[in-house]
Amino acid sequence: MAVPFTAYLLSKKGEIPHLDDDLIILLSEIASATKEIAGKVRKAGLLNILGSAGKVNVQGEEVQKLDELANEILLERIKNCGKACEIASEELETSVKLSDSGYAVSFDPLDGSSNIDVNVSIGTIFSVHKDSVLKPGRELLCAGYVIYGPSTMLVISLGKGVVAFTLDTESGNYLLSHPEVKLPEKGKIYSINEANREKWTEEGLRKFIDYLKGEKYTLRYVGSMVADVHRTLFKGGVFIYPADKKNTSGKLRLLYEASPMSFLIEQAGGIGTTGKERILDVVPEKLHQRVPVIIGSKWEVEKCLEFLGG
Ligand code: AHG
Ligand code: MN
Ligand code: MN
Numbered sequence: 001m002a003v004p005f006t007a008y009l010l011s012k013k014g015e016i017p018h019l020d021d022d023l024i025i026l027l028s029e030i031a032s033a034t035k036e037i038a039g040k041v042r043k044a045g046l047l048n049i050l051g052s053a054g055k056v057n058v059q060g061e062e063v064q065k066l067d068e069l070a071n072e073i074l075l076e077r078i079k080n081c082g083k084a085c086e087i088a089s090e091e092l093e094t095s096v097k098l099s100d101s102g103y104a105v106s107f108d109p110l111d112g113s114s115n116i117d118v119n120v121s122i123g124t125i126f127s128v129h130k131d132s133v134l135k136p137g138r139e140l141l142c143a144g145y146v147i148y149g150p151s152t153m154l155v156i157s158l159g160k161g162v163v164a165f166t167l168d169t170e171s172g173n174y175l176l177s178h179p180e181v182k183l184p185e186k187g188k189i190y191s192i193n194e195a196n197r198e199k200w201t202e203e204g205l206r207k208f209i210d211y212l213k214g215e216k217y218t219l220r221y222v223g224s225m226v227a228d229v230h231r232t233l234f235k236g237g238v239f240i241y242p243a244d245k246k247n248t249s250g251k252l253r254l255l256y257e258a259s260p261m262s263f264l265i266e267q268a269g270g271i272g273t274t275g276k277e278r279i280l281d282v283v284p285e286k287l288h289q290r291v292p293v294i295i296g297s298k299w300e301v302e303k304c305l306e307f308l309g310g
């Protein structure tokens with residue numbers, strides 16, 4: 001039988017120096033929280049948990065009931081396991097300080113909220129630093145996401161490559177399904193919301209997208225970062241959420257979207273850049289700060305940087 005998630009972590013203890021029992025307990029709790037979220041997502045229509053929660057969050061977004069429920073489930077489990085010293089969430093204005101030292105967890109409890117009510121893949125993104133959430137991605141101990149798609153998959157890196165687990169609904173375990181996830185050097189897919197084309201601040205980006213069209217690339221855009229990055233991780237190509245006239249730093253948040261996803265993509269052999277610097281090198285100043293995101297296969301990201309004059 002394929003290896004269950006916690007057994008896999010225990011088997012890696014010697015190989016990954018920072019992987020101690022406390023971190024294994026914390027990651028197992030996060031995994032359990034996402035199983036609970038998956039259960040709610042899969043029957044949301046029957047539980048009256050679709051639609052708006054009737055409030056606006058610190059991002060200025062209308063909070064969905066599932067945003068709130070996923071946030072509560074993760075907060076509860078991470079707090080109760082007693083291994084975290086700080087928690088940051090997209091849905092919380094400030095971080096929750098629990099102690100002076102330990103593991104600092106940042107998460108996007110429900111990514112792709114605009115897709116919840118139309119039954120399109122959504123996800124949860126998480127990352128773990130030592131002692132403080134306000135650290136660059138370069139210093140991450142771990143980053144991962146769960147995609148609630150046709151199957152529920154947990155994709156994670158502890159700094160030595162990327163592995164993926166699939167939720168086995170019979171046993172209720174995440175079982176190792178992809179022992180090594182490597183990003184193709186080059187793909188044939190680009191992923192960007194072209195409706196914003198005229199608002200992009202960089203003319204070079206329009207030229208790059210036109211170049212890819214000339215190279216017969218295809219466009220795939222789900223509108224859930226987890227789904228678009230997951231496809232990029234497995235098929236190659238490039239996912240872009242650029243700066244535009246409205247969002248001058250882009251839309252995606254550094255701490256719990258851009259940084260963890262760049263960590264995974266780079267661990268799988270790709271690149272994550274803001275267009276000006278590697279996303280993993282950006283030192284966060286504010287909890288919810290946004291950065292432009294260009295992540296994916298080396299070939300496409302380096303070609304994009306050429307067009308941006310980077
Ligand atoms: P969230 O649902 O956590 O707020 O994130 C939504 C983000 C991300 O998932 C996706 O890539 C992006 O919003 C899509 O934005 P547009 O609808 O503007 O394309
Ligand atoms: Mn949101
Ligand atoms: Mn998100």
Ligand code: MN
Nearest residue numbers: 090108110111
């Ligand atoms: Mn979210």
